[in-house]
Amino acid sequence: MPLDVAARVVGNRPLSRDYNVLALAAPAIAAAAAPGQFVMVKAGAGFDPLLRRPFSIFEILRDDRGTPSGLTILSKRIGPSTRLIYDAREGQRVDCLGPLGRAFTVVDPPAEGWLVAGGVGLAPFATLAQALRARGVKTTLFYGARTAAELFYLEFFRGLGVELVLTTEDGSAGERGRVVAPLDRRLASREASAPLMLYACGPEGMLAATARAAAKFGRPCQVSVERVMGCGLGGCYSCVVPMRGDDGGYHHVRACISGPVLAADQIRWDSAE
Numbered sequence: 001m002p003l004d005v006a007a008r009v010v011g012n013r014p015l016s017r018d019y020n021v022l023a024l025a026a027p028a029i030a031a032a033a034a035p036g037q038f039v040m041v042k043a044g045a046g047f048d049p050l051l052r053r054p055f056s057i058f059e060i061l062r063d064d065r066g067t068p069s070g071l072t073i074l075s076k077r078i079g080p081s082t083r084l085i086y087d088a089r090e091g092q093r094v095d096c097l098g099p100l101g102r103a104f105t106v107v108d109p110p111a112e113g114w115l116v117a118g119g120v121g122l123a124p125f126a127t128l129a130q131a132l133r134a135r136g137v138k139t140t141l142f143y144g145a146r147t148a149a150e151l152f153y154l155e156f157f158r159g160l161g162v163e164l165v166l167t168t169e170d171g172s173a174g175e176r177g178r179v180v181a182p183l184d185r186r187l188a189s190r191e192a193s194a195p196l197m198l199y200a201c202g203p204e205g206m207l208a209a210t211a212r213a214a215a216k217f218g219r220p221c222q223v224s225v226e227r228v229m230g231c232g233l234g235g236c237y238s239c240v241v242p243m244r245g246d247d248g249g250y251h252h253v254r255a256c257i258s259g260p261v262l263a264a265d266q267i268r269w270d271s272a273e
């Protein structure tokens with residue numbers, strides 16, 4: 001059952017001109033959250049923006065005894081809500097509803113977990129990487145950004161024992177180009193009998209390309225889809241995703257309640273291609 005709290009801002013760390021990590025005191029939401037779930041956030045008190053916006057739960061904050069005390073969100077400033085989130089001050093209150101949506105299914109060894117992140121699509125992977133590593137799953141993060149200065153939390157992932165494969169569009173760190181290129185090569189060289197789960201989050205084109213690569217090599221893939229979400233609770237139908245039906249036709253699901261994590265091979269990707 002999601003909870004709606006007026007969460008106190010307990011930290012706000014700018015990572016770049018557009019990215020920041022906002023920390024919220026929301027112990028009950030944090031305690032109930034699973035990797036891949038999200039919160040609906042209303043950052044301002046007024047009518048603009050009127051509606052809340054969805055954000056992946058980035059980190060779970062814990063007190064000295066290890067009890068969940070809050071959560072963070074990794075935000076990229078693109079409009080009114082993310083501007084307010086970028087500028088939020090400690091002590092301010094932010095309406096926060098969650099945890100919402102379906103989480104990633106976390107695999108066990110001997111399966112490996114390969115996480116594919118584009119830009120702010122990194123957000124659900126901090127908690128997922130922690131969950132995988134806690135189970136002893138060998139984990140690799142394929143992480144692409146526009147430029148080196150927009151590759152965040154690398155030490156965090158290295159500290160968990162996650163292998164990093166980095167790409168940037170301008171070639172300033174890692175391989176130049178898109179993140180799916182090294183993923184494709186790694187998939188081609190991996191023995192078919194070695195179990196693997198792919199997890200992807202990022203722009204729709206990147207998700208579609210990851211889904212194609214997964215299908216080409218017969219690998220299961222869970223994607224976290226981004227949709228405009230008006231309510232986060234299944235009421236407004238702003239977030240529908242076309243899915244393949246067993247009969248060859250298609251139907252729609254609401255990403256906020258059937259997702260945001262969906263099986264890549266069940267989505268109709270035509271609109272993203």
Ligand SMILES: Cc1cc2nc3c(=O)[nH]c(=O)nc-3n(C[C@H](O)[C@H](O)[C@H](O)COP(=O)(O)OP(=O)(O)OC[C@H]3O[C@@H](n4cnc5c(N)ncnc54)[C@H](O)[C@@H]3O)c2cc1C
Binds near residue numbers: 049074076078260
């Ligand atoms: C499940 C989920 C988790 C998300 N997690 C994060 C996160 O962790 N960090 C983060 O920064 N963002 C995340 N997003 C995206 C975030 O919710 C949007 O960027 C949000 O709308 C920004 O609000 P805004 O008021 O600043 O800008 P808006 O005014 O809402 O949007 C600015 C522009 O971006 C377009 N836009 C908004 N949302 C989307 C979308 N989902 N897909 C394509 N175009 C869009 C709008 O049409 C508009 O043109 C997530 C989205 C979903 C569905």
Ligand code: FES
Binds near residue numbers: 229231232236237239
């Ligand atoms: S966001 Fe309203 S139905 Fe999904």
